[in-house]
Structures are given as C-alpha cells and as structure tokens.
Amino acid sequence: MRRGLVHRLGMATLPVWILVLFGGVWGLIAQFYPPDQFPGPAAMARALIEVAMDGRLWTNTWISLVRFAGGYLLAVAVAVPLGLLLGRFGVLGRLFDPLIQVMRPISPIAWFPLAVLWFGIGNAPAIYIIYLAAFFPVLLTTIGAVRGIPEVYLKVAANFGADPRMTFLRVIVPAAFPGIMVGLHIAVGTAWIHLVAGEMLGAQSGLGYMIVDARNFLRTDLIMAGMLVIGLLGLAIYRGMRVLERAVGRYWGLGQ
Amino acid sequence: MTETASIKILAEGLEKRYRSARGGEQVALTGVDLAVPAGELVCLVGPSGCGKTTLIKLMAGFETPTGGVLTIDGRPVAEPDPDHIMIFQDYGLFPWRTVFGNVLFGLEARGVPSDEAKARAQEALQLVGLCAAAYKHPHEISGGMKQRVAIARALAVEPSLLFMDEPFGALDAFTRMRLQDELLSLWQGKGSTIVFVTHDLDEAIALGQRVVLMAANPGRIQRIIDIDMPYPRERTDGDFAAYRHELFAEFHLLHEG
Numbered sequence: 001m002r003r004g005l006v007h008r009l010g011m012a013t014l015p016v017w018i019l020v021l022f023g024g025v026w027g028l029i030a031q032f033y034p035p036d037q038f039p040g041p042a043a044m045a046r047a048l049i050e051v052a053m054d055g056r057l058w059t060n061t062w063i064s065l066v067r068f069a070g071g072y073l074l075a076v077a078v079a080v081p082l083g084l085l086l087g088r089f090g091v092l093g094r095l096f097d098p099l100i101q102v103m104r105p106i107s108p109i110a111w112f113p114l115a116v117l118w119f120g121i122g123n124a125p126a127i128y129i130i131y132l133a134a135f136f137p138v139l140l141t142t143i144g145a146v147r148g149i150p151e152v153y154l155k156v157a158a159n160f161g162a163d164p165r166m167t168f169l170r171v172i173v174p175a176a177f178p179g180i181m182v183g184l185h186i187a188v189g190t191a192w193i194h195l196v197a198g199e200m201l202g203a204q205s206g207l208g209y210m211i212v213d214a215r216n217f218l219r220t221d222l223i224m225a226g227m228l229v230i231g232l233l234g235l236a237i238y239r240g241m242r243v244l245e246r247a248v249g250r251y252w253g254l255g256q
Numbered sequence: 257m258t259e260t261a262s263i264k265i266l267a268e269g270l271e272k273r274y275r276s277a278r279g280g281e282q283v284a285l286t287g288v289d290l291a292v293p294a295g296e297l298v299c300l301v302g303p304s305g306c307g308k309t310t311l312i313k314l315m316a317g318f319e320t321p322t323g324g325v326l327t328i329d330g331r332p333v334a335e336p337d338p339d340h341i342m343i344f345q346d347y348g349l350f351p352w353r354t355v356f357g358n359v360l361f362g363l364e365a366r367g368v369p370s371d372e373a374k375a376r377a378q379e380a381l382q383l384v385g386l387c388a389a390a391y392k393h394p395h396e397i398s399g400g401m402k403q404r405v406a407i408a409r410a411l412a413v414e415p416s417l418l419f420m421d422e423p424f425g426a427l428d429a430f431t432r433m434r435l436q437d438e439l440l441s442l443w444q445g446k447g448s449t450i451v452f453v454t455h456d457l458d459e460a461i462a463l464g465q466r467v468v469l470m471a472a473n474p475g476r477i478q479r480i481i482d483i484d485m486p487y488p489r490e491r492t493d494g495d496f497a498a499y500r501h502e503l504f505a506e507f508h509l510l511h512e513g
Contacts, residue, residue, distance in 0.1 A: 157365070159336040170361075
C-alpha cells in the first residue's frame, strides 16, 4: 500500500521533476558565466518579481493579450466565413486557390517592413502580424472542413427539400464546425508565437517590447523573465482552447 | 380507377451511362422496364455492379438518366423530392443534433410550424419505439437505433414513397431481422410505396411482394419474381425455402454441378 502511494505520488509529480532538474542544471551552468550574459533561475525570478512589483509586467501582459485577441478574432471573423464560401462553392475555391497557395508560405515576419510602412508604429502592425499568422491556418482548415463534409448530409438536406440558406446554416456550418475548431486551435499557437515578433517591431509596449527594452538595457535576466511569461501564457491559452474545443465537441454530440 | 392510375413508378428503357475520367464509357444500367404500383413493397436484389443502387438513385432524383423514361406519379423525375425519402445504409443522421432534432429536420425544412413539428416528430419516434432516446445524440445509440431514427425522420414528413438503399446492411443479423419485421408493420400501417435495395436474398424474400433480380455487366433486370406469401413470413417455412431455392438457382449459387 505504501509503495503504491509513493509510486502514484511519484507519477503525479513527474512533470515537476524535469523542471526542477532543468532549473538545477541551468543554475549550475550559470555559475560559470557573468550574470548579464547568462543569468541563473534565481536572477530571472528576481527580475520577474521586480517587473511584477512595479507594474510593468501587468500592463505589458494586458496590452499583449488585447492585441492578440484583436488580431486573432479579426482573423477568425474574416477567415471562417471566407473559408465556408470557398469550400462550399467549388468555382470560388478554384479561383482563389493559386492566390492562397502563394500567400500562405510567406512568413508573417516577411511582412514586417510593409506592416511598418503601412501601419506605422504602435498597435496596428503588431495586430496585423498576429492577424496574418492566424488567418491562413483558419482559412485552410475551414475550406478543408467544408470540403470534407460527408456527401450523405447534403443528400439528406436536398431530399427533405431544405433551401440553400437552411442547408448552409443548419447543415454545412455545423458539419464543418469540428474541423474549423481544429484550425482555431492551431491558429492560437501560431498567432501567439508571432505576437512577440510583432511587438518587437517598433511597438512601445507589450511583452515583446518588454524583451526588446530589456535587451537595450542589457537586462538579460529580464529578457528571460519575459520569455517565461510568454511561454506560460501561451500554454494557458492553448489549454483553455482545448477545454473549449472539448466542450464544443460534447455540445456537437461528437462524444469521447 | 384505371390500371395506369395506380402506377407509382414507371421506368421504360431506362439507361444510365457514366463517363470515366479517361473518357471511357461505362454502362451502369440498360433497358430497365419496371412498373411499381402504388403501395407496393418491391425489393431490388443482385450482386454488386448490377446497378441496383444506380436504379434507386435515379428514382430518388440524385442522378439523372442518360436514356429512357422514368416517371413517378406520371411526372418525370428531375430532382430529389421531399415526398420521396431515401434511407441510406450509413443513416445520414446529423451528429450535432439529438435524435429528436434529427427527426425534426425534415419538418423544419418543410416549414412546418414548431408546435406541430414537435408533435409529429414525437409521433414518428413513437412509431419506431425510440421516445426514451429522444435527447440522445447519434453517437450514443446503436446502429439499429440509428436506422430507426432515420426511418422516423422519413416517416415524420409522411412521404408517399420510401427508397431504402441497403438500409440494414451494416447491422448484425438479429437486429436486421427485427428491423425487417418492424419495417413490415410500419409499411402495413402506412400503406406507402417502398423500394428496397439489398444484396441479401433472404431479406428480399422476407420483405418483397415482388423481388426484382438484377444482373451485372451491363446492369439490367434479369427477372421479376412474385413472392406469394402472407406477412409476416416465417423465415423457416417451406415456401420460404422454395423461393430461396429459386433465387439461389437464378443467381447460380446452387452446388448442383
């Protein structure tokens, strides 16, 4: 019995052990370098507490989250309806396909110079980069989801005499929804990754800016603290998305 | 009433060719002459490639013929019709809707007022004995129940004609026979015309007033056999065995050398 409990405790804390080990090795290596070149976990923690106390962490996190939400939701609002149309109407899909195929492999980072040229400095270019990063995953999965709808659903709709509007709203949209959800999930990841890049681009606030600013002052500890916050927030958003996805799946009657 | 007035489905010289991607032509169905009187339960049976599914798709308006005449109630078949409902082997239930919601679909499509639609859906579910599962989702119920839901969805719109394309093909033998019996009592209660496609000879004999035997290459009608047995038919009966023998012989499935 005791052994079982120890075993279970060990398994439950297993993910923690790798973090402890990682921190230990990191701290050990950091001993051999000057702190402004390679700070240890303790220095990073101090920097984190510092920005948390003086409020910089919270303002920048809030601004980043708002930009992220803005760019992401804008992308979803455009890409989902567009994807539904392009997926539903084969002619439109074929028409737009070459354009999408050429635009898609262009990294949002390559858009930086144009984004700055067009939108100047501030919120707009960052939001635009996030928007681009989220747009194509959502668009492509939505098109794929609509095209992958089982033929029998459309036959049933036609057989019962559903008009095009009902077929679209009550059959195609719900049938494609689980597939669209996958795209929304993927896009959260790519958009969050590009958030920092977007904010390093001349923005005067946000987590990305906090990192650039720290670099300018050679605050390596603060750079790492910023990276940690970005990682943790990304994880939280991704997890939240998964919870949402499951809830939607249950509502949609997809089970498991 | 004249003889022709009671004819529900009429096919004359019906033909369907498919053009393959390489430009070749394939004859799926040729020279089909068939008259189905209103209220009849007729089974189309034959090996794969005999065109039985093509024939039922043509009748349901999912495909258009490349030759010949096909009319239902005297009008040429042009497109799917809410009065002629197709039941598919893979049910075609919407997974995001409950059982009740699925049965409602056809009524909503037809613009039936909400209260009346709910009452009719409830009634249809009662007919197939699924009231207890009304608020379950399709993934929570068995294959047999799913097909009952599809049947209830069809019955709710009170179609004059039901097309069933191997509806029980994915079910186990016990469930299949139970559903065959249920279908027969529903048919006897409703009096609608049913065209039933199957590759199961026993199923065809158990259900059909007539069995249309089809052959492949090219798809065509080989013979039409009247099954002159009262319902419900005992599957272990001597007459049943005799029809079975006849059908097996027709499809060269007997081991007589």
